[in-house]
Amino acid sequence: MIYSSAKDWREAARKKVLFFGMSGLGKTYVSNILRDSGDWFHYSIDYRIGTRYMGEYITDNAKAEAMKVPFLRDLLLSDSIYIGSNISFENLTPVAAYLGKPGNPAVGGLAMPEYRRRQEQFRQAEIHALLDTEYFIDRAQRLYGYPHFICDTGGSICEWVDPDNPSDHVLSELSRQTLMVWIKGDDDHTAELIRRFDKAPKPMSYQADFLTRTWQEYLDQHGCAEAEVNPDDFIRWTYARALAHRQPRYQSMAENWGVTVTADAIGKVRDARDFDELIESTLETRAAAS
Numbered sequence: 001m002i003y004s005s006a007k008d009w010r011e012a013a014r015k016k017v018l019f020f021g022m023s024g025l026g027k028t029y030v031s032n033i034l035r036d037s038g039d040w041f042h043y044s045i046d047y048r049i050g051t052r053y054m055g056e057y058i059t060d061n062a063k064a065e066a067m068k069v070p071f072l073r074d075l076l077l078s079d080s081i082y083i084g085s086n087i088s089f090e091n092l093t094p095v096a097a098y099l100g101k102p103g104n105p106a107v108g109g110l111a112m113p114e115y116r117r118r119q120e121q122f123r124q125a126e127i128h129a130l131l132d133t134e135y136f137i138d139r140a141q142r143l144y145g146y147p148h149f150i151c152d153t154g155g156s157i158c159e160w161v162d163p164d165n166p167s168d169h170v171l172s173e174l175s176r177q178t179l180m181v182w183i184k185g186d187d188d189h190t191a192e193l194i195r196r197f198d199k200a201p202k203p204m205s206y207q208a209d210f211l212t213r214t215w216q217e218y219l220d221q222h223g224c225a226e227a228e229v230n231p232d233d234f235i236r237w238t239y240a241r242a243l244a245h246r247q248p249r250y251q252s253m254a255e256n257w258g259v260t261v262t263a264d265a266i267g268k269v270r271d272a273r274d275f276d277e278l279i280e281s282t283l284e285t286r287a288a289a290s
Contacts, residue, residue, distance in 0.1 A: 001258065003179050005287055006280040016137060017279070018151035018174055018258075020158070021183040021250055022243060024193050026266035028089075030183075030275060031152040037272040040148040041140030042089075045129045049154075050087040050095040052132075053125035057118075058085045058098045095122075099203040101231030102215070109231035112215065122205045127160055130170055134177050151178055155246070159207040163252035171257050179279070180258030182250050189263050190243055197239045201232045210245050214238050259286055 002016065003009040019027040034040035050058065062083050066072040075081040085094040099118055103109030110118070133151050140146040151174070162168045174180060185193070206214075218234055219226065254260045259282050269275050 001175065001179060002177070003279075003283060006283045009179075009276070009279050009283055014141070014147055014149070015276075016149040016151075016178045018133070018153060018178040018180045019183055020153045020180065020253065020258075021155070021263075022185060022193060022246065023155040024196065025183045025185045025189060025263040027152050027183055030266050030269050031150045033269060034148070034150055034272055034275060039146065039272065040150050041136070041144065041146035043133065043136045043140070043149065043151050044089055045126065045151065045153045045157075046092045046095060047087065047089055048129040048132060049122070049125045050085065050092060053128050054095060054098065054121065055085060055087075057121060058087075058094045059083060061098055096203040099205060101201075101203055101235050102226075103229035103231035103234055104227055107230060107232075109229065112226055116208070116211070119205055119208070119211065122156075123160055123208075126154060126156060126205070127170060130157065131173055133174060137177055149178070154205075156205040158246050158249035158253060159205065159210075161249075161253070163249055163256055166256070171253070175257045180253065181279070181282075182254035182258060182260045183263055183266050184250070184254070184260050185263045190240075193243065194240055198236055201235045201239070204235065204239070204242060206238075206242065207245070210242070214241055259283065 003012060009015065019031065021027060028044075031040075031042050031044075035042040062085070063076060066076055066083060072081070076083070087094045099122060100110045100115060101108065102112050102115040105111065130151075130153065136151075137149050140149050161170050163171065166172075171180075215234075218229070218237055222229075251260075259279075261278060261282055265278055269278060
């Protein structure tokens, strides 16, 4: 790790952290607090994905839908209207909307081959965005003069890496540049995430093998054909399984490549000083346990 002790962290002229864990546990919350302090550059992986690596996919998909409407088709073909993505740090809906949900097209579902194609596009985009971290660390200081740096990752980072492989390319690069911090939830947090997701199911990205397995299990248990699957029902059914699938991967990432803080501790952070103290105590605890 680039900071092996509380003293290293406390005396570092440049503090560089990467947050990982399930969406909804505080990654963006604490990133915003640090950014608002004025000394931290906030690099959002999801925003980078949506603007740099999937922007054309998102826009082209919206145009394809517009082309189905004769009125809009004529305007598009004559360059009379412009269709673009209004993505922002606060609104990442365009990425999720493009990913979509598999199932019955009559209720908004995607055929599984197309769904898999978009999943693979997202996987490649996220890996590229993660590997851009070094560039943005340099850019944050060289161009804007920020001394400190936050990489705010998406919940799916654990799907594309092998945390038990000491030569994993993505994790090797990220740990060389940042202190990797797992924001860990407990059973109550998990139950709340499931409750929230059940009320408003949102598209997710899945490891290919996990998707294949859970899709077949769903079809078998519900006795339905692929085109009969209710998209929202499938992703609700899959969500708790996805959490259970990701948890040990996050844990291995933290044990082998970084440190762990609890979601409750992150929720108590009110300013940059609170955060510094939290990381110091975390590094002290890790050093004492090793």
